[in-house]
Amino acid sequence: MRPLRYSINVTLDGCCHHEAGIPPDEESMRYWTAQMERADALLFGRVTYEMMESAWRKPATGAWPDWVGEWQLPFAEAIDRAKKYVVSATLDGVDWNAELVRGDVGQAVQRLKQEPGEGLWVGGVTLPVALADLGLIDEYEFVVQPVLAGHGPTLLAGLRERIQLELVDRHEFRSGAVALRYRPTRATS
Numbered sequence: 001m002r003p004l005r006y007s008i009n010v011t012l013d014g015c016c017h018h019e020a021g022i023p024p025d026e027e028s029m030r031y032w033t034a035q036m037e038r039a040d041a042l043l044f045g046r047v048t049y050e051m052m053e054s055a056w057r058k059p060a061t062g063a064w065p066d067w068v069g070e071w072q073l074p075f076a077e078a079i080d081r082a083k084k085y086v087v088s089a090t091l092d093g094v095d096w097n098a099e100l101v102r103g104d105v106g107q108a109v110q111r112l113k114q115e116p117g118e119g120l121w122v123g124g125v126t127l128p129v130a131l132a133d134l135g136l137i138d139e140y141e142f143v144v145q146p147v148l149a150g151h152g153p154t155l156l157a158g159l160r161e162r163i164q165l166e167l168v169d170r171h172e173f174r175s176g177a178v179a180l181r182y183r184p185t186r187a188t189s
Contacts, residue, residue, distance in 0.1 A: 021145030
């Protein structure tokens, strides 16, 4: 059974808007590339899928846009080639090496977890709450940014019940950000 890992950047006050933290640098992009490469497939909700596709899909020309720096290329290549599953009731179809997931998200993700492999990776804001409520997330990774945003969507807002976690790894960045990796200590309902 492959584990489902949830990873996201979050400010000290819990904001998880993608522009609220410190801008990515070479060190953080190397880190996220390594995390991306630990996954057999990525799991996105519609909003995260569309946001990531607009930023990281390689153009039909085969050349990355000028704004993609050389230090971002490994991440760009990793996310572009990754298998993706998109949970959406509103999209008619997906591409970018993606497959649309419809119906009961819990059953669908449980089936994906049953497949052999290294793991699944989920990002975003809304879908992870549903997966956490179903007890399907095996690992939580929060890259805590040394920023107080004061606004924006907050981490796992609306979670139905408390999930007790144990720290399993920690990584400090030169920027002052800290990656904290946790596993649930008990099954959630």
